[in-house]
Amino acid sequence: MKKKNIPIHAMLVFSCLIAMLPFAWMLSASFMSRGDILTRQILPQVVQWKNYMDSWNQARFGLYFRNSMVISSLQVFGIWITCSLAAYPLARLSFPGKNILFLLILSTLMIPQSVTLVPNVLIVAWLDKHTPVAWINNWPSLTIPFMSNAFAIFFLRQFFAVIPGEFWDAARVDGASHLRFLIRVVIPMSKAPLLTLGMLSFMGAWNALAWPLLVTNTPAWRPLSVGLLNLVEEAGIELHLQMAGATISVLPILAIYALIQRQFTDSIIQTGIKG
Amino acid sequence: MNIRSCFSLFMLLASRTSATDSLERVDPSGQQIRFWHQHTRERKDALEALIRKFNETNPHKIEISAEYAGQYSDIYNKMIAGLRTGDVAHLIVAYQNQAVTYSMASGLVDLQPYVDSDKWGLTQEEKDDYFPAFYEQDMAHGIRLGFPPNRSMEVLYYNVDWLKELGFDTPPRTWEQFREMVCAAKGKPFSKSLLPGASIGYQLSIDTSRFAAMVFSRGGSLANKDNSAYTLNTPEARETLEFLQNLFKEGCAKQVAERYGDQADFGAGSLLFSIASSSGLPFYKLVVDHGAQFQWDVAALPQKGETPIQNIYGASLSIPKTTPQQQLAAWLFIRWFTSPAQQAQWAQSSNYFPVRKSVALQMEDYFEKNIAYKHAFDLLQYGTFEPLMAGYDLVRDLIEQTMASVVDGKPAVPALQKLEKEANAILSDYY
Numbered sequence: 001m002k003k004k005n006i007p008i009h010a011m012l013v014f015s016c017l018i019a020m021l022p023f024a025w026m027l028s029a030s031f032m033s034r035g036d037i038l039t040r041q042i043l044p045q046v047v048q049w050k051n052y053m054d055s056w057n058q059a060r061f062g063l064y065f066r067n068s069m070v071i072s073s074l075q076v077f078g079i080w081i082t083c084s085l086a087a088y089p090l091a092r093l094s095f096p097g098k099n100i101l102f103l104l105i106l107s108t109l110m111i112p113q114s115v116t117l118v119p120n121v122l123i124v125a126w127l128d129k130h131t132p133v134a135w136i137n138n139w140p141s142l143t144i145p146f147m148s149n150a151f152a153i154f155f156l157r158q159f160f161a162v163i164p165g166e167f168w169d170a171a172r173v174d175g176a177s178h179l180r181f182l183i184r185v186v187i188p189m190s191k192a193p194l195l196t197l198g199m200l201s202f203m204g205a206w207n208a209l210a211w212p213l214l215v216t217n218t219p220a221w222r223p224l225s226v227g228l229l230n231l232v233e234e235a236g237i238e239l240h241l242q243m244a245g246a247t248i249s250v251l252p253i254l255a256i257y258a259l260i261q262r263q264f265t266d267s268i269i270q271t272g273i274k275g
Numbered sequence: 276m277n278i279r280s281c282f283s284l285f286m287l288l289a290s291r292t293s294a295t296d297s298l299e300r301v302d303p304s305g306q307q308i309r310f311w312h313q314h315t316r317e318r319k320d321a322l323e324a325l326i327r328k329f330n331e332t333n334p335h336k337i338e339i340s341a342e343y344a345g346q347y348s349d350i351y352n353k354m355i356a357g358l359r360t361g362d363v364a365h366l367i368v369a370y371q372n373q374a375v376t377y378s379m380a381s382g383l384v385d386l387q388p389y390v391d392s393d394k395w396g397l398t399q400e401e402k403d404d405y406f407p408a409f410y411e412q413d414m415a416h417g418i419r420l421g422f423p424p425n426r427s428m429e430v431l432y433y434n435v436d437w438l439k440e441l442g443f444d445t446p447p448r449t450w451e452q453f454r455e456m457v458c459a460a461k462g463k464p465f466s467k468s469l470l471p472g473a474s475i476g477y478q479l480s481i482d483t484s485r486f487a488a489m490v491f492s493r494g495g496s497l498a499n500k501d502n503s504a505y506t507l508n509t510p511e512a513r514e515t516l517e518f519l520q521n522l523f524k525e526g527c528a529k530q531v532a533e534r535y536g537d538q539a540d541f542g543a544g545s546l547l548f549s550i551a552s553s554s555g556l557p558f559y560k561l562v563v564d565h566g567a568q569f570q571w572d573v574a575a576l577p578q579k580g581e582t583p584i585q586n587i588y589g590a591s592l593s594i595p596k597t598t599p600q601q602q603l604a605a606w607l608f609i610r611w612f613t614s615p616a617q618q619a620q621w622a623q624s625s626n627y628f629p630v631r632k633s634v635a636l637q638m639e640d641y642f643e644k645n646i647a648y649k650h651a652f653d654l655l656q657y658g659t660f661e662p663l664m665a666g667y668d669l670v671r672d673l674i675e676q677t678m679a680s681v682v683d684g685k686p687a688v689p690a691l692q693k694l695e696k697e698a699n700a701i702l703s704d705y706y
Binding site for chain 2: 033034035037038039040058117118121122125126136209210213214217218219226229230231232233234235236237
């Protein structure tokens with residue numbers, strides 16, 4: 001390592017340790033007894049594996065885990081399909097009102113989610129009453145409203161815009177339509193941003209709590225976040241169980257990131273999205 | 276009383292009479308009732324056991340289905356959305372200020388006709404059996420917005436052994452004694468403390484109910500008699516905040532740094548006093564048993580007068596407007612749930628307080644095994660409550676901001692003047 005890089009590396013390592021501290025504590029606390037938590041121990045005196053069993057059983061993690069996997073996966077697939085179709089014309093076509101449309105889409109990023117919660121519930125309730133599909137207490141209400149969002153469209157649009165025009169020229173010579181070009185050329189070239197978007201969307205879906213509580217009344221389709229809420233007591237500490245539950249819930253996210261971390265970094269570089 | 280008041284009273288009585296007559300003819304048989312609640316784990320299990328018992332034994336074949344709907348704020352969001360969509364439960368848990376909001380949207384049923392009904396209601400003897408403060412807490416301008424299934428109270432948790440080491444035999448009766456004891460604790464950590472370096476007399480968690488409890492203990496209140504205006508810039512409120520500010524300045528108290536941090540430190544023997552909800556009693560027992568293992572107890576907050584004045588609170592059961600049959604069925608569950616046998620079972624499972632005085636007779640064994648609970652139970656007769664006013668949840672946020680700013684060093688009087696003005700501005704938005 002060059003000497004001039006040492007301070008930079010030292011700062012990066014230090015920042016990394018600071019960022020990891022909450023996760024390290026979460027993992028440590030998940031194995032602690034109540035007494036360890038009370039006395040602010042850094043490491044458990046005796047490893048309490050049963051915290052995980054207790055959390056799993058008390059919070060119905062089996063059912064909620066399955067629900068979260070299905071809901072998050074469906075949302076990701078939906079976002080890939082709809083947002084690719086929306087981002088492509090914004091990136092590569094010219095039509096009247098394109099810029100205004102793009103600005104309108106982006107402007108929705110300014111609206112806080114809490115403002116749209118009740119109107120969205122009204123829409124979902126209307127659909128529940130007027131369509132043959134059950135929406136309340138069912139997977140459609142937990143997935144379809146989130147199968148498109150402005151950030152995903154913007155993210156993909158940035159990447160699609162930098163694909164060289166020569167690819168389209170070559171595809172057009174072969175008789176390809178825009179849709180065929182999108183499916184056969186653009187999407188395969190966009191693995192990195194699509195995987196990144198998939199991971200971010202998966203995380204968002206995985207962590208959602210307010211919406212699932214609004215549109216479900218029974219455990220049948222509730223996600224893991226509701227299970228974690230079950231571990232929060234009204235008047236006292238159960239941190240050891242809460243941290244065990246939190247650790248369980250974070251494992252799929254970590255696993256997915258481990259699989260796609262190279263593509264994640266590549267896509268950040270290619271699209272110019274930072275932070 | 277002027278003509279307008281007479282007319283209002285007449286209309287209220289007329290509507291009540293009409294409502295009561297028609298209520299007697301409603302048949303609740305076979306109704307399926309959805310109940311949104313916030314209980315988890317053991318309390319959820321205990322509630323579901325009671326609901327199964329009701330479903331199996333009630334003569335009308337009413338079936339209650341309990342649905343965990345998140346925390347109180349989540350239930351509130353569901354209700355706000357549900358009042359627009361028409362998809363609401365038949366029975367919900369709601370704090371009084373939340374119930375006022377639902378009522379302003381014409382979303383709740385007035386329960387007083389049910390309480391007074393000859394056929395479905397409570398006898399006078401039953402009404403007298405309720406603790407007065409519990410029974411009155413859900414009344415707003417003559418309308419009953421909810422009915423109490425249980426209650427909790429602000430109490431003073433104290434480390435008996437540590438107090439003895441400091442030279443005191445009894446918990447503080449006055450705020451001056453409280454100050455003396457917490458400052459003594461600063462200089463002499465508890466001998467069994469697991470965190471002696473972190474010992475302190477009192478940790479304040481910024482909470483409006485804590486503030487209210489301290490103001491009540493000084494003979495004050497948060498609103499005027501008819502709840503038409505907040506009275507937050509009072510001598511009692513000023514005394515409360517300045518007392519806390521001085522404790523902080525003297526280094527005898529500090530703010531709680533993390534949720535339930537005071538509970539954890541109490542259990543570790545590094546905190547002499549904690550002022551918190553009585554519903555935390557089982558958790559305090561747990562933290563002490565897993566912590567420094569010392570003798571502890573609860574007492575009334577320090578008081579100005581001879582008779583304690585204690586802040587009691589808790590969410591009530593409210594009935595959204597649905598059909599007369601469903602509303603009556605929901606009420607019959609409430610009536611059953613608040614009967615002595617069920618209250619005794621619920622209180623022992625949940626560690627909340629029962630709402631009826633006669634339940635004490637069925638809890639003698641429980642009292643013997645839970646002395647601290649018994650001591651707190653004995654204080655219920657001195658209960659009073661925070662005001663039932665629209666927008667109170669927003670005012671609670673303002674009170675907490677004011678508490679935090681004053682204990683941080685800002686002068687109390689201008690802070691309370693501003694608070695009172697802003698609180699009444701919020702109130703005027705609703706009326």
